[in-house]
Amino acid sequence: MKKILFVLVALFPLLTNAQEVSTPPEKYDGKVYKESKLDTKPEFPGGIAAFYKCVNTNFRIPEIEGGGNFVIPVSFIIEIDGSMSNFEILKDPGFQMGKEAIRVLSKVEKKWSSGIKKNKAVRSLYTFSITINIKA
Template identity: 35%
Template sequence: MKKITLLLLLLCSLTGFSQSTETQADNNIYNTAGIDTKPEFPGGIEKLNAMVNESYLKSGYASEKKGKVYAMFVIEKDGSLTDVKILRQVDILKAKELVRILTTLPVKWTPGKQNGKTVRVLYSLPLIIGT
């Protein structure tokens, strides 16, 4: 009986110390400068700017003067945007509206790639808003 118990304990300890063969998902956020394939918006940045500006003006900011606002966000592996921040000094309500517009865009980005794998990418760009 003691031999069987010892054998079971030995087998259990071996499985506890064995290495896992599972690969963990790469959730690092890469900079656009250091990746093989940069993320792209379908139709280009001009189309993105037009979509954002159209939504912004429809939100009741039609009388706004034309200006440049800097946005920074993470393009996820599925092409959606997260962690959106407006970097230039603007009114908090306008910044919240721009964040809402960017996170609810009907078109997703083509994500970036590193070593042939889709990765999360930190992206920043200037947006021209107003009329």
């Protein structure tokens, strides 16, 4: 029993030092900046064309009798770590396309480079439109 107690007592200073050495992550103000207010805009790896390709490749187009052209305006926040959050469909054309847009965007694994304001990574608002052309 004394050996086990000695080992625990010997490890205790190492465990407490490890907690003291780690520093809490830097706190951010939580503001969300419009793209026009940033010094450096967020960028998707490979550029915007790569982002559109990613969305287009994964979007499941519904079968609609008669076809048509549909626009799905979407906004989301690019977080400081480059992930996307707070997806919002600004105008849903129906046929479950808004829901599908959110599904596709939430599955994007690649992270953006974050927006920069005064040499600091910040949360930024990004808005774009998905255009769907369905032939009859």
